[in-house]
Amino acid sequence: MSSVAGGLAYFIPAAQLAIESTGKVLQVTPSPSTLPSPSSSAAATVAPINGAFTVLLLGSDDDSKFIGDHVLTQSMILVRVVPSTKQVTMLSIPRDLFVHLSTGGSAKIDGAYSYGGANAAVATVEQDFGVHIDDYIWIGLLGLVKLIDAIGGIDVVTSNPVFDDYYPADIYSNWPYDFERVAVLAGPQHLDGLHAMQYVRSRHGDLQSDIGRSQRQQQVLIAIRQKAKQLSPADLPALSAALGGELKTSMGLSKVAQLLPLASSFDNPDAINQVILANPYTHGCGCPETYLTANWGLILPLVHEYFP
C-alpha cells in the first residue's frame, strides 16, 4: 500500500502537467501493479514531446444504478494538442449519436464503453470518425467532484443560469432514482466539485439538451486546466487520494514525462478550439429512442481538419 501511495506521490507531478498540456482533466492511476517506481528516472531523461497527440476523455454516470464497469459514457470529448502551435482542440461527441460499435452492431455511442470498456470506446471513435487516438482518460461522477474539491474548486464563467427541477440525486442519495432541485446562477464564480458537476451534468430545460451540456463540459475542462497550473507537490497526496478508483487511463509514465516541457505553455484562450457537433452535423431522428443521426458528409471533413 505504501509503495502505491509513494508511487502516486511521484507520479502525479507529471500527471498534473499532462493535464495542463492536454488542456483537460486529469490522468493517473494505472493499475497498482504497473505503477512506476518512485526511483525511476524516466521523467528526467525522456525528450519532450513535439508531435501532436490526441486523447479521448470519457465521463460516466457510475452511480449505484449501474453494475460494475458496465456504464455509459455521458461525456466523450476528443482533445488534440499541437505543441508546436500551442493549439488545443476539443470536440464533443454527442452521447446519443447512433454509430457502428467496434464490438459489433449499432447503438448510441455512449454504449460502446459498457460493451467493451475503454478500449471499445476508443476503437469505436477511431473507426467511425477516422481518427487515431493516442490515449484515453476515463473518470466517474464522484471522481470529478472529488478532483475539483481536491484542487480547491475552479473558476468558471457559467454561460447561463442552469436550473433543473428534476436533477438526479444519485451520488450521495441512498435511492439512486431520487431527484433534487438545482440552481446554478450565471456568471463568473468559484465552483466546488458538487456544483461544477451540477453545471456540467444538468440537461433538463436546455433546448440543446446534450449539445448544450457538452458546451458547459468544455468550459469546466478549461477551468480545471487553469487551476491545475496552481498545483504544487503539497497537493499531491490529497489528489491521489481523491482519484483512487474513479479514474482510469492508458497513459504511462514515459508519455507523461514527455509532456512535461509543455507545462503552462497553453495560455491563449483564442488558441483553444471548441467544437460541438450540433445541427447540421447531427440531427434527431424523431424516433422514440432519441437517437441522433450523424451527417458524416459534414462531420468527417470537420474532424479531419482538426484531427488530421
Next chain:
Amino acid sequence: MVVVGTFSYIYLGSRQSKVAVPPEKPTVSTPRAQAVVLPGTLYVTQSGALYDLSAGRFHQLTAEAGWTQPTVTPDGNSLLVVRQNALFSDVYVLNRFGHVVRQVTDNAAPPRNLDIGYNHWSFYPRLSADGQTLWMTYDGLKCHPECYDVSLAVWSMPFNGNIRQAHAWTDGGYYTGGDVQPIPLAGGVLYTKYSYGPDGKLVGQLWFTSRAGSYGRPLTDPSVDCRSPSLSPDGTQFAMVCTYEKQVSYLTIASWTGETLGPLKNIITNQLVAQPTWAPDGSGIAYFAPGAPAGPFQLWWLPKAAYAPPPPSPSPSPTPGGPHNGPLPSPSPAAAAPPVRPVQLTTNNGFDATSTMVWLG
C-alpha cells in the same frame, strides 16, 4: 523503492497545500493594510452569511444560512436579501443589522405536495424608486408537470403584497437561461436576458422593456455577451461584465441616456470580474475577482481615475514681459501619470461571486 516512495508521500502530505486552502471568514482579518478604506457601508455575502464592510472592518450580520444577493430599500433603512435552501429561495426584509423583519415571498411547495417541482426560486430582488413594487427573477411560469423547463422571468409584485399578486413582465423563453437581474428604471425595467445567439451559444444581453408583456429591445449585441448591470449613482452610466463568449469576464462601462447605451468601454480585461458595483459617491467601482489565478473571489476596488482620468492640466500661460530675443525655451514634457490600477482589498475570503453587493453612502 518502497521506503523512498513512502517518505516522499509522507513528506508531501505534511506540507501545506496552497491550492486548496479554504477561505477565511472576512472577520478573521481586516482588509489589507495598504488598501483604501471604502466610503460608506458595503454589504457582501460569503458561504451564505451576510457581512458589512464599514470603516475598514467586516462585521458578520447573519449566520451562514443561505443568505445572498442583498439590495437596499430606497430609504436606505432596510435590506432585501434572498435566503436560498436546497429546494427554494425567498426574499426577506432585514434591518441593517441583519435581523429579519419579515418574509416577502413564500416559495415553498405546500407541505402535502411531495413533488419538488412545485417549489419556486426568487432571485435578484430590487425595489422600485417609490418603494412600492418588488422586482425579482422568479420561476413562476412553469410548464410542470408536462415538461422539465424552469423558466426564469422578470416579475413584479406589490412590496407589501404576496406572491399571488405577482405578475410576469417577461416570459423567460421556457428554456434554461431566461431573464434575470432586473433593474427598475423610469419608464421600464432593464435586465439580463440569456438566450441563444446567432452562433447557437447561450449568451447574455442587456434588454429593456417598458411594459409587462412587451417584447422589449436589446441594448447590447449577443456576441459581446454582457450581464450583471449596475447603474451609477448619477444614473448616467452602467457597469457590467462582458465575456465575448469566452471564459473571460471584462469590466465594461457604457453611458446611459435613459433609453440607449453608449459604446462599451472595457476597463479591466485581465481579471475574472464579477458584480461590479458603483461607490455611492461616484469615487470608483468595487467588484469581485480572484485574488490569485483560478482562486476564490476577493473584493477589489477600482478608483475612478482608472476609467475617467482627470483632464490634463492646462498649458502654462506665457509670462508677461518684453519682447523675447533669445531662443524660445522648449517646454519640458509633462511626466506621464502612472496608470491607476485596481486595489485588492481582501486576500483569502472567497466571496459569493454570484451575489450582488450593495453599497450605502
